[in-house]
Amino acid sequence: MISLPFGLFRRRRLTTAQQDTLLNNLEALLNQIDAALDQFGPDVEATDRNALVGCRASLRELFLIVVAGEFNSGKSTFLNALLGAQVLPEGVTPTTDAITLLKYGDEPFDELIEPGLRLHHYPAEMLRQLTVVDTPGTNAVIRQHERLTRDFIPRADLVIFLTSADRPFTESERTFLELIKDWGKKVVVVINKIDILTPAEQEQVAQFVREHVNRVLEQSPELFLVSARRALQARQQPDHELEQWQASGMAAFEHFVVDTLDEETRFRLKILSPLGVARRITEKYLAATESRLATLRDDVYALEQIERQLTLFHDELKQDAEYHLGEIDRVLTTMQERGEQFCDDTIRLSRIRDLVDGNRLRTAFEQEVIGDIYQQIDQRIQKLIDWLVEKNLRLQQNIDEFIQQRALAYRDQMLGQVGGSFAYNRQALLEHIGQAAQTAIARYNRETEAQQLAGEIQSSVAATAITGVGAVGLGATLVALFHTVLLDITGILAALTVAGLGLAILPAKRRQAKESLRKKIDEVRTRLHAELRQQIERQSEQTLHQIRERNAPFMRFVRAQQEHLIGLQRTFSDLMVAIEKFSKQVE
CATH class of the missing domain: 3.40.50.300 (P-loop containing nucleotide triphosphate hydrolases)
Known part of the structure; x- marks a missing residue:
């Protein structure tokens, strides 16, 4: 607001040359403001444009x-x-x-x-x-x-x-x-x-x-x-x-x-009047620029929060998976204990008829050692798969809810003011992320996802197994590996045909069978752990990639707008300094 009394203007008369210089400088300043408004974009209000045009025209x-x-x-x-x-x-x-x-x-x-x-x-x-x-x-x-x-x-x-x-x-x-x-x-x-x-x-x-x-x-x-x-x-x-x-x-x-x-x-x-208009317009769009920057700073923080959630999810997933792997380990340990007990009870002279009868030995092994191991392993792995599917779904739902809240956070403040295309584009991108997340979640069938993951694990494990894929279920596929232990046990038959050596080699064969069983279980444990960890990692990376891909357009928008607005903020700030300096010169 111009506050100088009229009398102060009479301290020093301006020459015609000085007046022309002031008018030329003021016109240049108004042109700079006009150029800054062009940089601001299509959201400049017509009233402000008209005011600036009118000031230049009436100089x-x-x-x-x-x-x-x-x-x-x-x-x-x-x-x-x-x-x-x-x-x-x-x-x-x-x-x-x-x-x-x-x-x-x-x-x-x-x-x-x-x-x-x-x-x-x-x-x-x-x-x-x-x-x-x-x-x-x-x-x-x-x-x-x-x-x-x-x-x-x-x-x-x-x-x-x-x-x-x-x-x-x-x-x-x-x-x-x-x-x-x-x-x-x-x-x-x-x-x-x-x-x-x-x-x-x-x-x-x-x-x-x-x-x-x-x-x-x-x-x-x-x-x-x-x-x-x-x-x-x-x-x-x-x-x-x-x-x-x-x-x-x-x-x-x-x-x-x-x-x-x-x-x-x-x-x-006449000089101070356009400066008043210039000051108002520059202050207005400097404030609008800073408001947009503040919104973008919050958006950047929000995206960083999402990234922290994704990193935390990835770390927690690997830590929590160890519990489920431990549950599978306990099943394998139980099987090993049964197998060792089976060897101690079976590989002895009192059970010579069972040892000679391969079918009876196999039946006894399956009943006493394998028993319900099929079901236990399948149950533990299915529980792990269900947990993994649920964790992935929950993460997507949490991120989606976070984005939706972010979309609403500035809707009332930005839209309807000097928000214009900036607010519209920002809102549209946020809503697109939310819609894409909702679509992904709606298509996320837990049962289908679990079946697919189980099939991938089974196929991968079986592909490295010496028995191939002949059983139904991952537990059966794994247990098929343990049948090779029977080859070591039935090898006792050949040894017993040599008269006088049976008593000498029987304890060694018992130790050999127990060692073979222990080695086979360790082998399966290592193979299964590696495959499950790989599947968990793959599933986690796939989920994180999908979320990051959905956020990518918004992240690009934020970065591009931030870079643009920081430069625009500097321009409007410099113009404010120029306006105040010019006002003091005139006054």
Whole structure:
């Protein structure tokens, strides 16, 4: 907001060359801001673009005074009084349906430049030095009127804010003054229709308006009390009725416009006005850029959290798998203990008939050693597989829920503000991740996944087994390996055919059979552990890869946007420094 009193502008006069230099530098600065908005992207609001275009276009035009206020506050009458003629229509209903530019012309002439913008030429001496703009009411029933007023304020070099003595400083006027403050405009306040008040009431109204205006603008603007109706009547009298003109308050205001707003003051205000617009726009998009960066920083943190979850999942999976492998080990240990006991009980002279009868030996081995080992191994491995499938599914569900929460976290804040395509693209990517995760989860059939994993393990183990794949179930496939131990046991038959050697070799054959069984179980244990760990690792990597693949487009978006926005933040920050430096130079 421009806060310097007008008198300070008279300390040092600027030469024509200095003025040209300032105008050229300001134009270059506005061009830099325009280029920065191009970098910001398609989300720049049209109002801001138009304001910047308007400022550049009006740099070398006449000083622009905009008269604003509620409809029926007497703006048209006020301007007619100032110009000394019935130039603009007046009435108790909204009479100004367009922004009207009042410019000097040798003859009165009116033309519509574009929808909502009218140009009126009039031979008033005041208009040789400045352009006056009449605007529709800020609280007009026809909302298009108010929009035109709001869109034109950024172009103003000075705003004359007119309020009526019969309803001073309404809520809509307070709102409109805040808008003017945002654009950094110099404001002069005029209280019209003071002829309906006593002097005491005039002072009371003036104090009321001054306090509220100061609170909104955070400064004390120039304030004038006038009766535009009496001033116009005085102007229309042949002798001008000087006393009535003075009493109307318009003489003081006319002096302000003609004498106080001299050429030097008008030039400096004309320079500071675009700087106010530049400051507002730069601050706005610097804040929007920093808001986006903050969102992306949170997104990066969220993605890092996901990656930590994935790493933790991978580590925990390997640790927890050891419990299930230990359960399988216990089954194998039980089998080994049974086998050793079987050897101790069977390979002895009292069981010579069983040893000679291979079928009986095989049957006894299967009953006493193998027994329900098939089922136990299958149950333990199936339990491991079910656990692994459940862990993978739970991880995907947790990540999906995390992403969905992230998608909602900034939805209300980003959408509807200067979020635009950034917010839309970010939201779309997050929702795509969520939808892809939901699809993957919906297709994740636990039973099918478990069967497929079990088949892969069985095939891999059997492929390395010396017996091949002939049994049903992984447990049966593994147990088939132990039947080779019987070859060692039945080898006793050949030894016993040598008379006199049976008693000598029987203990050795028992030790040999037990050692063969122990070796075979260790071999199976090692092979099974290796294969199960490999399958667990493969399953884990597959799940992590799928999740990372789903997150990849969003991660690329975050990184690209971050790099772009960091550069844009630096650009807007440098522009803010340039604006403040330029303002001090002018002031």
